[in-house]
Amino acid sequence: MRSARPWSAGALRPLVTAAILGALVSAGCSRQATSEEASVPPGEIVVFSGPRFWTGEPARPWADGLAVRDGRIVALLERHEIARLVAQGAEDVRLPGEVALPGLVDGHGHLLGYGLARRSVDLVGADSLEQTLARVAAWARSHPDAPWVLGRGWDQNDWPRKAFPDADRLDQVVPDRPCALRRIDGHALWVNRAALAAAGIDARTPDPAGGQILRDRTGRPTGILVDSAMDLVDRVVPEPDDATVRRALEDAVASLSAFGLTGFHDMGTDGRTLGIIREMDAAGRLPLRLTLYASADDEELVARLMRDGPEQGRRFRVVGVKFYADGALGSRGARLLAPYNDQPDHLGLFVTDPTELRSRVLETMRAGLQPAVHAIGDAANRLVLEIYAGGLRELLAAGRTSSLALRPRIEHAQVVAPPDIPRFRSIVDDALAAAGAAEALRRHVAIVASMQPSHATSDMPWAERRLGSARLRGAYAWRSLIDAGVPLVFGSDVPVESADPRTGLYAAVTRTDARGLPPGGWLPAERVPLERAVRAYTLGAAFAAGRERDEGTLAPGKRCDLTVLRVDPFGNPPRTLLDDPVLATVVDGQVTWRAPAPPPEQAATK
Numbered sequence: 001m002r003s004a005r006p007w008s009a010g011a012l013r014p015l016v017t018a019a020i021l022g023a024l025v026s027a028g029c030s031r032q033a034t035s036e037e038a039s040v041p042p043g044e045i046v047v048f049s050g051p052r053f054w055t056g057e058p059a060r061p062w063a064d065g066l067a068v069r070d071g072r073i074v075a076l077l078e079r080h081e082i083a084r085l086v087a088q089g090a091e092d093v094r095l096p097g098e099v100a101l102p103g104l105v106d107g108h109g110h111l112l113g114y115g116l117a118r119r120s121v122d123l124v125g126a127d128s129l130e131q132t133l134a135r136v137a138a139w140a141r142s143h144p145d146a147p148w149v150l151g152r153g154w155d156q157n158d159w160p161r162k163a164f165p166d167a168d169r170l171d172q173v174v175p176d177r178p179c180a181l182r183r184i185d186g187h188a189l190w191v192n193r194a195a196l197a198a199a200g201i202d203a204r205t206p207d208p209a210g211g212q213i214l215r216d217r218t219g220r221p222t223g224i225l226v227d228s229a230m231d232l233v234d235r236v237v238p239e240p241d242d243a244t245v246r247r248a249l250e251d252a253v254a255s256l257s258a259f260g261l262t263g264f265h266d267m268g269t270d271g272r273t274l275g276i277i278r279e280m281d282a283a284g285r286l287p288l289r290l291t292l293y294a295s296a297d298d299e300e301l302v303a304r305l306m307r308d309g310p311e312q313g314r315r316f317r318v319v320g321v322k323f324y325a326d327g328a329l330g331s332r333g334a335r336l337l338a339p340y341n342d343q344p345d346h347l348g349l350f351v352t353d354p355t356e357l358r359s360r361v362l363e364t365m366r367a368g369l370q371p372a373v374h375a376i377g378d379a380a381n382r383l384v385l386e387i388y389a390g391g392l393r394e395l396l397a398a399g400r401t402s403s404l405a406l407r408p409r410i411e412h413a414q415v416v417a418p419p420d421i422p423r424f425r426s427i428v429d430d431a432l433a434a435a436g437a438a439e440a441l442r443r444h445v446a447i448v449a450s451m452q453p454s455h456a457t458s459d460m461p462w463a464e465r466r467l468g469s470a471r472l473r474g475a476y477a478w479r480s481l482i483d484a485g486v487p488l489v490f491g492s493d494v495p496v497e498s499a500d501p502r503t504g505l506y507a508a509v510t511r512t513d514a515r516g517l518p519p520g521g522w523l524p525a526e527r528v529p530l531e532r533a534v535r536a537y538t539l540g541a542a543f544a545a546g547r548e549r550d551e552g553t554l555a556p557g558k559r560c561d562l563t564v565l566r567v568d569p570f571g572n573p574p575r576t577l578l579d580d581p582v583l584a585t586v587v588d589g590q591v592t593w594r595a596p597a598p599p600p601e602q603a604a605t606k
């Protein structure tokens with residue numbers, strides 16, 4: 001995110017002088033507070049100290065403390081300045097741990113899906129069909145009144161036989177009511193016979209556009225529904241009521257905060273969820289910042305945004321619209337330029353008709369909203385790049401240079417044809433040149449790659465079977481995108497992967513699984529140094545959401561958002577990331593989460 005740096009509050013930097021700080025303190029601060037959880041009264045200085053602060057600012061990468069007023073950083077401090085400010089009466093907040101990072105932000109996830117997933121059968125990590133079925137059976141036994149048995153997270157690629165499961169096996173454990181289990185990638189649904197019957201699916205049901213009903217040799221549905229075919233069942237599953245949605249959202253934000261996250265980009269918010277988020281925000285019950293991308297399926301919400309423009313709350317903003325170009329690789333729904341290596345008659349699926357996608361994305365951009373389009377396969381990525389090329393040319397030629405529409409996002413950018421990697425940047429440069437745009441705009445306009453490091457390490461056991469070796473060159477290629485000058489934001493895609501940002505950082509840096517396999521990493525040329533990975537979770541996330549002047553690094557003028565780690569990840573092996581916990585989360589200068597029991601060696605600093 002080199003391009004973002006000049007926007008980072010440089011005008012406020014003169015504040016970093018001891019003299020002015022002294023004046024700030026004597027003018028504004030009269031009491032010595034002791035409560036670490038207290039909110040910050042206006043006009044008062046709070047000093048954060050304890051860990052070393054990694055700022056993310058190359059000119060001054062480390063600080064010993066932060067002076068904060070009204071939730072914003074006013075100065076980076078050295079040790080002697082901390083002591084003096086505290087002596088002058090500044091509130092002293094001692095954080096535990098060795099290192100505080102600028103607050104980590106998950107750049108791609110599904111908030112309600114995560115909350116609801118925490119209330120259904122969790123199949124993640126089950127490494128055989130038998131174990132998967134055992135978990136389903138146990139959940140069904142302990143929830144005899146649930147009208148449906150719902151779950152998610154199975155992955156047949158993790159089982160000894162890699163074949164898709166079927167309805168008959170599921171009927172053996174859930175014979176009495178419908179059961180629907182979503183695949184780990186969210187792009188296939190495994191259902192039993194009762195669910196097929198409830199949805200009215202039989203041998204005569206045609207495949208819907210953008211989807212597939214898998215069938216046996218006699219044409220009978222097997223119980224696996226891919227991409228839009230899942231809708232046939234989803235629409236007969238009873239909707240969760242408002243109270244359930246609210247509990248799920250509250251549970252989700254609390255859990256994300258405990259992972260050290262200070263922000264989250266929600267990909268596909270619907271109108272009801274937005275309404276509840278609005279209420280939570282008004283009640284002060286959002287412990288982290290939410291950047292929301294409306295679901296393209298919620299036409300009412302999208303129409304309202306088109307009319308009224310982006311919406312801003314205290315800790316949430318609605319800035320754009322989330323679309324899907326294609327499906328996912330695991331279920332062979334990702335749209336490829338050439339057939340699947342392991343299914344030579346199959347290119348995958350465009351889940352939105354390309355002509356419709358183009359016109360809806362352009363409408364979104366014209367309305368000043370930021371498009372975020374899911375694109376996994378190389379054909380889908382190329383399509384979206386070409387749509388964005390047209391949109392950027394149009395907006396720039398019309399002199400419309402202020403909105404986030406000039407920062408369209410590609411979600412996943414998972415398999416990109418190698419010649420298309422530099423096009424993420426060259427399309428932007430060409431559009432700027434064609435419009436004769438000012439040099440300063442180069443820093444504002446970009447196609448953002450939004451990637452999820454854990455997808456690479458989850459998919460690495462089987463991705464080559466789907467793609468063949470040649471296409472791996474542009475697969476999960478975050479290093480190549482960075483090197484091409486493309487702004488990158490990292491995220492988790494929770495509930496597809498764990499929301500824990502430490503697992504994403506570890507995957508980005510090592511490209512191995514938790515056991516360190518394969519040695520040296522999968523496609524190791526695409527590994528990145530830790531500071532680049534942290535940057536993609538901080539300044540990269542801020543840039544992707546148009547917040548780089550307010551968030552993303554620790555610098556005067558920016559929000560005081562922190563993720564506090566027990567062990568310094570820069571000075572230790574990457575494995576440290578997985579083993580050592582987050583100890584505290586700070587948003588707007590308030591401690592929003594703290595590890596319940598500090599480890600003994602930290603007790604002295606408390």
Ligand SMILES: [Zn+2]
Nearest residue numbers: 108109267493
């Ligand atoms: Zn997603």
